[in-house]
Amino acid sequence: MTEPKTPADTATPAYDFATAEPLWQERWERSGVFNVPDVPPADRPKYYVLEMFPYPSGQLHMGHVRNYTLGDVVARYKRAQGFSVLHPMGWDAFGLPAENAARERGVHPGKWTMDNIAAMRTTLRQLGFSFNWDREIATCEPDYYGKQQKLFLDMLAAGLVERRESWVNWDPVDNTVLANEQVVDGRGWRSGALIEQKQLSQWFLKITKFAPQLLDGLSHLPRWPERVRTMQERWIGRSEGARVRFGLHEPPAGFDVDLDSVEVFTTRPDTLFGMSFLAIAADHPLAAKVAKKNAKAAEFIAECHRLGTSEEAIETAEKRGFDTGLRVSHPFMPDRSFPVWIANFVLMDYGTGAVFGCPCGDQRDLDFANKYRLPFIPVILPPDADPQTFTVTDRATDGQGTLFNSAFLDGLDIATAKKEAIARLEGLGVGRGVVNWRLRDWGISRQRYWGCPIPIIHCDSCGAVPVPDDQLPVVLPEDVTFDRPGNPLEHHPTWKHVACPKCQKPATRETDTCDTFVDSSWYFARFTAPHAPQPTVVAAADGWLPVDQYIGGIEHAILHLLYARFFTRAMHETGHLNVDEPFAGLFTQGMVNHESYRDADGNWLYPDEVERTATGATRRDTGAPVTVGRVEKMSKSKRNTVAPVTIIERFGADTARWFVLSDSPPERDMEWTESGVAGAARFLQRLFRVVRTVAAGVPADAPCPAQVAKAADTLRRATHRTIAAVTEALEGFSPNVAVARLHELTSALADAEKHADEDGVAFARREAATTLALLCAPMVPHQAEAMMALLDPAGRPVVERAWPKAEADLLAASEVTIAVQIMGKLRGTVAVAPDMPKDDVIARAEAEPNVARLLEGARIVKRIYVPGRIVNFVVAK
């Protein structure tokens, strides 16, 4: 077997990470230095750092390493700054993969999950993260999900939960409900069966009740990325318009329609006079009534349903419709009537599920009208268009214009016409101005075993009865089987059969469990008092929340973050805490990418199997050529993954941490490269050697004389400028810049060795070495401790030391280089003392040989001096 040659195993390393890392991890753990009380201490400011907790898939991946390293840098830095830091970790432990494992391999979801957690916890501990491990929670534990059941019941009592019928994707082979992403091209991802839309009774959390607050709250989250706020804003989707009722004419013979009107939502009530038709969704109640008597309508609706689930179909589907034969009258023109169509482009989920078609102002309506040859007239006249000749053929009018062909709206601009139309509608009692929201209530019912049971008992006499508090938690049964399709809870012989809490008659438990997004909607609050008998302890939750810095992937920009924001408000309303926004600061980190490799037969190869050469790559075992593919997200299918455990074994945790922080800014994607890791390991060894040289060769009590040699002064200034620069970089979430500055100070310290015997250099070297240990500690905490232990064997560990402070009078360089420009072009530089008066600097600049040469014979009309930076001469020709 050919092991790759690495610096760590081919040379005797100065620093033995394999021994040092476990040692320091154990010391930190034993001293409990990262533990904080449930209620934050009053003597220090609090800081809550949280990284999105992982799904326990079994193996920690590099994305996790990057995420948790970033969080750990913040946590350790803030601790050193004197904050009381809450930095917990847990497991998002419910979910489908565990059930899939059960079906495929016969292992119980609980055992599979707990084994995975154990494996991943080991890796997390090896990485040396400063977690308060006493607070670890797993959402699949009854202690957690039981509290979640309590929250559910409190929300039910507060009117924030509702049970109602809803459409779901139904897999008729697996007998189960599928999430949208499990439906591929209209078929179940597992069974391949054609998916049906089916109505089921489902539990809903009424997130729409908070739609205005969830929208307004976004403007008070300045420390969130702009794009996440924008995405949420659009998801919530506030729009102003009107609801308009269209009276339904007497249906032709044979119809069974007991409705007298159809309500429509529109943002363009101003264009009512341009109406051409009325269109309803395939799921609209009126459509169902029509279908009862009309087989062709029923066929059309069924077709719409089949297309409904495939995204591709939606994208490419042309506008299609079915004329019901019904007609409605126009609110402003009672003598005119318009046809009612069922149209595939009208969504039941949005507005009222019905629209009025105005072809001149809406492209979809225009396409539809043209296809079915429905007549219409234009009502919006673009600026500069002639009302006599203006027509709309295949391009709808968007943007500005004035109303025409519109009776009392003629001549008005669009905004005024909207107001006027709404006023008239309200006057006639056939419509009103409304605010419509895109946001839908959150259906949380899942027909699954491995989730939090919804704590409800269904009784024939009493209906849906909440499980009483003293019977919580409703615990999942252990003895379940996955040998047939459907929900194991449903099949369990005894679990669901209970007495009704109200009337004691035989009743059945709700067998649906919660969407796993519920579990992650409040874990940040549970972390503040993870062992409390209630879901939260208000003093703890209020004391620690909001999370000061939340860190995770952009993929959760909408759902998770919106649900958590909703849950926080709902918990506020039910008395579990007193804050509204869970996350004051949000940081979304980029992905970890890697080159991908394929052999001649097109098989993907792991990076370990590949040897990079100057020209390309070859197989490590056979030497056969390898095609180097794109740099893309690490994924098992492309085999372009690097396992954190392997890196920890070969290079140590600190090298892995250092590398994911170097080079790329954290919000961007980074490329994992073998040479980059080696470079990181190389630097850390060098850093250690440089510091060790100081620890071994420079007396610890070296004095700082009043007069020091230039080398000492230079090094001291470098040290203090580095303190300022690293502090600024970490405050600004730029660990890559902090890394660069630490490289520089390390080089400066190594250079100073040449001047070891000069006045004050010993002191300056000690100071620089100690500072390096402190500044690198958030990034490479183990090595920082090891270096500090050499420098100050009797002193306290780094985790108990404060962040260094830069001395103001050492921040400026002792000598500054001034760029000298003529007309903005660089022509030379001069070195001056930073406090040299302006006129002297300019005189020096003018005397610089090359500058003087070029200024000869020219008339200087202006001399600009930016202190410490540049001199610029403006000359006349």
Next chain:
RNA sequence: GCGAGCUUGGCGGAAUGGUAGACGCACGAGACUUAAAAUCUUGCGCCCGCAACAGGGCGUGCGGGUUCGAGUCCCGCAGCUCGCACCA
């Protein structure tokens, strides 16, 4: 279609309107070594120029503008990436 972001050497990237390319990777040269690894020194945007030392021109996707001075600010364009998308 709508929205957001990005575009700087061979590569990742740095840069309060003030010396563009810090720092790293890769690569080249040298020292040490029997040799290699490791380590150390050193070079490295492109072009012209010079024996050498100097110098000079062009350069941050493209085109304009503001300014003594623009990677940075403004206007327009292109390309790439991501998100949303029949939302009435």
